[in-house]
Amino acid sequence: MYPQGFVCKRCGHCCLNLDGYATTCSEEDFGRWVATGRADILAWVSTVELPGGARIREIWIDPERFDHALRCPWLRRLTGENRYECRIEDVKPGVCRDYPYTAAHALRTGCRGFNHHPPARYTGLILSQSEPGGLPGFFWSMLADAATTPV
Numbered sequence: 001m002y003p004q005g006f007v008c009k010r011c012g013h014c015c016l017n018l019d020g021y022a023t024t025c026s027e028e029d030f031g032r033w034v035a036t037g038r039a040d041i042l043a044w045v046s047t048v049e050l051p052g053g054a055r056i057r058e059i060w061i062d063p064e065r066f067d068h069a070l071r072c073p074w075l076r077r078l079t080g081e082n083r084y085e086c087r088i089e090d091v092k093p094g095v096c097r098d099y100p101y102t103a104a105h106a107l108r109t110g111c112r113g114f115n116h117h118p119p120a121r122y123t124g125l126i127l128s129q130s131e132p133g134g135l136p137g138f139f140w141s142m143l144a145d146a147a148t149t150p151v
């Protein structure tokens with residue numbers, strides 16, 4: 001379930017900047033794609049075997065370059081619009097279904113799904129001007145910088 005107040009704007013920011021987000025899927029996701037014969041999706045998943053039998057399922061690995069895709073292969077721009085959709089919406093991995101985890105997570109990673117959040121780069125400026133008796137402006141600048149740094 002999405003956090004209260006969240007409405008996806010379909011801006012595509014999260015899917016166009018995969019470096020900033022988790023790049024693995026769960027065993028549950030992987031097993032679901034196997035069970036439903038989604039070879040198209042599995043072609044973009046790479047399994048890393050770890051000592052002790054554990055595994056990491058990395059997404060989205062370009063099957064031709066053997067490296068992380070620069071943007072998600074399932075992202076499609078809507079014709080004539082500056083909005084996007086997920087081509088595997090019904091079966092997308094949990095990490096996508098659960099994003100953003102919280103309003104703070106959205107702010108930190110540049111998600112535009114919360115109307116009450118101004119763009120992260122302006123947050124420090126607004127707070128420092130609206131709270132003259134509060135923390136020094138440089139602190140809020142640091143906060144804003146941190147907010148725009150991918151996790």
Ligand code: SF4
Nearest residue numbers: 008009011012014111
């Ligand atoms: S960044 Fe946020 S608002 Fe934009 S598409 Fe992703 S979830 Fe939706």
Ligand code: SF4
Nearest residue numbers: 015072074075086096
């Ligand atoms: S699978 Fe869908 S939701 Fe997840 S990153 Fe790709 S386009 Fe975005």
